[in-house]
Amino acid sequence: MYDYVIIGSGIVGTNIARELSQYQVKILVLEKENDAANHQTVANSAIIHSGHDPKENTLKAKLCVEGNALYEQMEKELNIPLLRTGAFVVAHNKDEELMLDELYERAIRNGVKEILFHDQEQAFKLEPNLADDITKVLSLPSTKVTYPWEVAFACLENAILNGTEFKKNSEVTDIKKEKDYFKVEINHKVIIETKSVISAAGVFSDQVAYLLEKNVPYQIYPRKGEYFVLDRKAKGFVQHVLYPLPTSKGKGVLIIPQVHGNILLGPTSNRQDEKDLLSNTRDGLNQIKDDLHTLAKNIPFNLIIRTFAGIRASSSFDDFYIQESKTYSNFFHVAGIDSPGLTAAPAIAKYLVDHLLKHHNLQKKNNYDPIRPKKTVFYKLDFEEQLALIKKDPRYGNLVCKCEKITEAEIVEAIHGPLGNDTIKGIKKRARAGSGLCQGGYCEQTVLKIIARETNQPIDKINYYALDTPILVQETKVKP
């Protein structure tokens, strides 16, 4: 019998797992995909927002501001990458400048501590590529960016270190309430028993809730966001996250420097019915290009290396929906977590544990270890450090991904790590091999062979990502 089953291993589920793992409880995290962090967490803007945008007196506002501060602590404990970019919200005329003033007031009321204005001259000094007609900017120094799925991995790795169990390829297909516990059915086969269920199932959270409840108090309204990724060569094009003024549709199309030097352009925000149709559209991509001209000039569209789309788990409820079920006690909804979900995630986990689980009288573990060891990023080390590492492990000498400068040792670590993975995309998410200019055109075949060697599998069994997605499908008639 588990104390807690957490459904979903996105940024929210993994933060909850970590938060709970400091207590004397038995935790299981379930994930329906072949890897953690595979939906919203792997396809978003990567911004740790300051908290200027959410409506006052909402959970979104409160948990965004708290979450932003918690990332500073997570950086120290989990060794996650944070890039302190700061952000500008731009205005083009007197009317928009008045809206900046309103935003300023809102930010103050939300508890954003650092906030200031730059006039045109100051703004252009700091960001020479701002669009020429920008007249004033609101500066939010506490805005930063991270590498979202590494944060989720770090939380889950740390939770696992502290005793949490994790099962992937495990879709919840039924939930039944017994007297004082739940029966959670996985893949129509296995039944797991748990005292409490925490649903952090992202876009699927209403479906998961309907497995148990007749009336679910919210509906998920999926909202797609499309993006372009610029190569690392674009590094320095802008230093800050650039926001237009928010509208009723959201925060608009942004320019976002990334921790590894890339720049994201996006997102769009369009309602769609399908929860997992992660398709890019011609209209969406064109809209990004059109909208960005109000933010910046000289945008290096020639450095686009990839497009992607993510689905926000927006809901019919006008805020995050973090509540215990009205009908079934000990079933907890953590739903409707759209933007600023990444920022808020650690605060959501604390809020859940400190407020909703208060009556569970959780006892702290004596041996809880909040530290997730630092990952080696070989190319960032200086020459002497690199020499020393190669001496210990010559596989650091074998450069596999030329674009992102990733070595064989880092790929092996990604395969065998605490949350290891044996797929091409799983390795890309962990070690960044294939994230660069040639998008794996050169290194994929090497990565595939390293995975096969390290996991004792034939090369035609190595999957791209999901189960049964082998890259190589049939042997040739004559072997080379």
Add this chain to the structure above:
Amino acid sequence: MKKDLVIIGGGAAGLAAALSANHPDIHILVIEREKALGGILNQCIHNGFGLHVFKEELTGPEYASRYMDEFLKMNIEFLLDTTVVDVKKNDDFELTVSSFENGLFKINAKAVILSSGCYERTRGSIAIPGERPKGIMPAGSAQRYLNMDGYLVGKRIFILGSGDIGLIMARRMTLEGAKVLGVAEIMPYSNGLTRNIVQCLNDFDIPLYLSHTVTNVKGKDRLEQITIQEVDSQFNPIENTEKNFDVDTLLLSVGLVPDISLFDSLDFKRDAVTKSAVVNQFYETSVSGLFICGNALHVHDLADYVSVESEKAGKSAQKYILNSKEPSKQIHPIEFNSNIRYVVPQLIDFDQFKDSIDLSFRVSKKMDSAIFKIMQNGQVISTKRAKNLAPAEMEKINLKSVTLVDQSPISLILEEVIL
């Protein structure tokens, strides 16, 4: 470690450059990242190589082995499984090099030839709409899996782009039992060699959809279907021209880009069209002692032309080292009209112009009949007639020093002849 000349990349370009640069007084080192010399030729098991250089038809590996045999006889030093990870230039070049066997070390070199080839444009760079399942891959990657590892990446194939690798792969995968349903090309003409259209598509009844592109991709985990649409002259899809194909693989043959990122830290003049360096007739960049040749300089249609060009680059590097590193002269750009996309070399140093220079270039559109004129100081100094010009095929014209009038700029003019 100190060397006179380091050649980065031991494929068609690097080997030819090494052979011609070889000299008793010059210590050469060739660095190759793969386990064998020969570069991309090793995976090109089709024939069609060597017609110009050897006057016979060879496969890629056969063509490579001709150069390799010669190379090995000369006892030129080379490192396999070794990657150059960083480069600095003071008086000499300082290369940081890495391998499993030898770890990380530095090499000083008087001159460098960059013969690192090119990489394939990807789905992301052309922003194909749709989902992102497994099964979408550059044609060259699929070629490598097929010819080097012995595996097909799919059984029902569609190919986007009529570049030569895509065409070659259409035939190759068909012969291996896969079904190739078609090739879509966004331009109104093919981007591959005519002989490949005939031998790889027509001979196997594989349809070529000109003025078409892929406008949607379906499949969550595995590719299930692609949609192609006809495009107008602005490349916008035309409504109601959708055709769906149920496939498990979409191969991309949508262009090659010179792979010179390694040298991004050095400040040299670049050509926006070739996406590589600007060079003079010695294939020397604006960084003295840095030579570039082969597909790292501009994408060639034939390996033979890579060899010819790289031999010249090798000779130039040899001279540079023997003449104690005379600084690169980057003067007198070659001008050209809009019927021409680019010309390599982009610059001429008249003071050292002896004999002749091959000007390599690509035309901007298909022309049945045309005339080239080399002009200087308002005079036509040379002309050449040409038939069946296409952007897919590299053109060459020879500029002889004796025809020069003076040292005023050279321009290359291409005029279409309407018959």
